[in-house]
Amino acid sequence: MMFVCYLLFIGLYVQVLGHPAEINEIEEEVEFDVDAFPNRVVRNRTQEEIDKEIRKDYWINHATMTIQEKLSRKLNRNTAKNVILFLGDGMSIPTVAATRVYIGGEEKELTFEKFPFTGLSKTYCVDHQTADSACSATAYLGGVKANLGTIGVSAAVSKKNCTAMNDPENHVDSIARLFQLKGKRSGLVTNTKVTHASPAGVYAHTAYRNWESDTSVLKSGLDPTTCQDIARQLIFGDTGKNLQVILGGGRKKFLPKEEVDEEGKRGERSDGANLIEEWKKQKERAGVRFEYVWNREQLLHVQNDTEYLLGLFSSSHMDYNLERDRDSDPSLAEMTEAAIRVLSGGDEGFFLFVEGGRIDTAHHDTFAQKALDETAEFSKAVQMALEMTDEEDTLIVVTSDHAHTMSYAGYAGRGSDIFGYAGEASDRNLYTILNYANGPGYRPLMETGQRSVPTADEMNQVGFKWPSTYPLQSETHGADDVGVYARGPWSHLFTGVMEENVLPHLMAFAACVSRELPCDSSKKEA
Ligand SMILES: *[C@@H]1O[C@H](CO)[C@@H](O)[C@H](O)[C@H]1NC(C)=O
Ligand SMILES: *[C@@H]1O[C@H](CO)[C@@H](O)[C@H](O)[C@H]1NC(C)=O
Ligand SMILES: *[C@@H]1O[C@H](CO)[C@@H](O)[C@H](O)[C@H]1NC(C)=O
Ligand SMILES: [Zn+2]
Numbered sequence: 043m044m045f046v047c048y049l050l051f052i053g054l055y056v057q058v059l060g061h062p063a064e065i066n067e068i069e070e071e072v073e074f075d076v077d078a079f080p081n082r083v084v085r086n087r088t089q090e091e092i093d094k095e096i097r098k099d100y101w102i103n104h105a106t107m108t109i110q111e112k113l114s115r116k117l118n119r120n121t122a123k124n125v126i127l128f129l130g131d132g133m134s135i136p137t138v139a140a141t142r143v144y145i146g147g148e149e150k151e152l153t154f155e156k157f158p159f160t161g162l163s164k165t166y167c168v169d170h171q172t173a174d175s176a177c178s179a180t181a182y183l184g185g186v187k188a189n190l191g192t193i194g195v196s197a198a199v200s201k202k203n204c205t206a207m208n209d210p211e212n213h214v215d216s217i218a219r220l221f222q223l224k225g226k227r228s229g230l231v232t233n234t235k236v237t238h239a240s241p242a243g244v245y246a247h248t249a250y251r252n253w254e255s256d257t258s259v260l261k262s263g264l265d266p267t268t269c270q271d272i273a274r275q276l277i278f279g280d281t282g283k284n285l286q287v288i289l290g291g292g293r294k295k296f297l298p299k300e301e302v303d304e305e306g307k308r309g310e311r312s313d314g315a316n317l318i319e320e321w322k323k324q325k326e327r328a329g330v331r332f333e334y335v336w337n338r339e340q341l342l343h344v345q346n347d348t349e350y351l352l353g354l355f356s357s358s359h360m361d362y363n364l365e366r367d368r369d370s371d372p373s374l375a376e377m378t379e380a381a382i383r384v385l386s387g388g389d390e391g392f393f394l395f396v397e398g399g400r401i402d403t404a405h406h407d408t409f410a411q412k413a414l415d416e417t418a419e420f421s422k423a424v425q426m427a428l429e430m431t432d433e434e435d436t437l438i439v440v441t442s443d444h445a446h447t448m449s450y451a452g453y454a455g456r457g458s459d460i461f462g463y464a465g466e467a468s469d470r471n472l473y474t475i476l477n478y479a480n481g482p483g484y485r486p487l488m489e490t491g492q493r494s495v496p497t498a499d500e501m502n503q504v505g506f507k508w509p510s511t512y513p514l515q516s517e518t519h520g521a522d523d524v525g526v527y528a529r530g531p532w533s534h535l536f537t538g539v540m541e542e543n544v545l546p547h548l549m550a551f552a553a554c555v556s557r558e559l560p561c562d563s564s565k566k567e568a
Pocket of ligand 2: 200203204205206209
């Protein structure tokens with residue numbers, strides 16, 4: 043067993059450059075076990091598998107069957123009772139392709155790759171070519187493109203402008219709000235902090251993504267009583283207080299500095315408020331059945347008739363799947379299951395947002411192994427939703443908010459370990475299949491003038507930082523398009539190259555909760 047420790051000191055760097063990196067705080071030291079590879083399958087193909095692909099009939103039959111399946115498909119024009127949006131944060135197309143190999147081979151498919159309709163989403167924001175998770179969330183949840191670093195507000199709000207943020211004219215309602223206004227249920231699941239940029243897109247209106255607690259607002263030299271922090275908006279905001287399900291990490295954003303949480307971690311708030319207690323009081327006053335849970339065991343035992351569920355499983359982001367304590371921390375699939383159970387308790391229908399948020403944080407550190415493993419976990423969460431819902435009445439959309447710079451390339455042999463070498467470069471040294479355009483995996487030339495080539499041993503470690511062309515403390519997002527995968531009512535509309543902000547409008551249309559395209563039966567006949 044091998045243990046590797048690492049520390050991230052990105053906070054200062056981000057402050058200085060005003061760079062949109064998502065990890066803006068010092069993380070604790072983490073230990074991990076390189077023997078734990080539950081999703082990773084490295085296998086040699088059998089002779090039978092190899093022979094099969096050599097025959098041309100195999101490919102022709104496969105193609106014919108694919109066409110027959112397409113021809114037999116009936117368009118689903120039902121009203122979507124439920125909509126589930128799965129967001130793989132930073133899940134670029136190379137990430138998806140490389141994860142196929144991670145789970146067993148190039149020919150494998152992630153669950154959502156079996157969906158009948160796919161398209162591409164253009165993720166640029168109003169003021170930047172490359173999106174961050176904040177402006178991107180405003181687009182794929184609120185239907186309006188915005189400025190980098192801002193959430194749930196239009197581009198009339200520039201970053202950190204509290205005055206502009208407080209003008210209701212500039213607020214953008216998320217699809218969750220549209221569901222709520224029609225008396226339907228709504229919820230969110232993430233394995234990052236529930237106040238992080240992507241989940242905040244469900245309920246917050248803020249000029250700055252880092253204002254997760256009042257302490258961060260104070261740090262910007264502003265008054266948190268007029269410039270409300272994201273955690274407070276989650277508990278008291280119009281959309282936040284009506285969410286039936288809130289599951290993820292980020293307890294410290296809800297607790298005062300003077301208090302420690304269930305796991306002994308200190309809160310972060312300066313206003314002395316315990317927002318978890320405030321949430322409980324609010325639900326008690328409303329006379330609804332509610333539960334607050336903070337570990338896996340409690341989550342698995344949530345009552346079926348619970349109407350409001352708050353689960354905070356970590357002080358900050360939840361741990362990577364490869365490092366999590368399997369007894370105390372639920373998986374993304376387990377959280378998705380609990381969320382659907384509570385949301386489908388009513389018969390009104392629901393909107394659920396599920397984020398695989400640690401694909402992105404892994405990429406920022408050029409931890410390719412963790413990024414692929416988180417993508418495999420994300421795929422399992424989608425599988426859970428497929429099993430618990432009916433294609434006839436539930437629209438499931440899977441997408442991402444921006445790409446990353448990891449490339450999957452070279453001419454490695456079929457069935458190669460994705461964490462291996464692609465071949466020899468023109469300097470006669472090996473080069474890897476996975477590489478980043480920039481990031482902390484940069485290696486300067488050795489004293490001999492030669493490239494520093496990682497050893498196979500290094501590359502087999504979960505915490506290995508993959509080679510990067512340019513040195514950057516935090517690897518950047520990519521500006522390339524991301525995939526959109528859809529199944530269920532009106533999923534045939536999710537095709538072509540789309541502006542990202544069209545997505546929630548399509549979902550709202552499918553569910554008949556749209557303001558601009560209200561549902562009348564004539565439209566649905568179209
Ligand atoms: C695949 O085959 C090679 C060469 O025969 C062998 O060295 C390797 O251990 C095998 N790998 C697996 C996972 O079986
Ligand atoms: C903030 O926005 C307001 C109006 O929305 C505007 O008048 C003001 O100039 C902006 N402040 C800055 C510093 O850009
Ligand atoms: C809760 O609901 C699930 C399925 O939705 C069912 O399998 C389970 O038996 C229910 N549990 C109780 C205690 O009713
Ligand atoms: Zn990011």
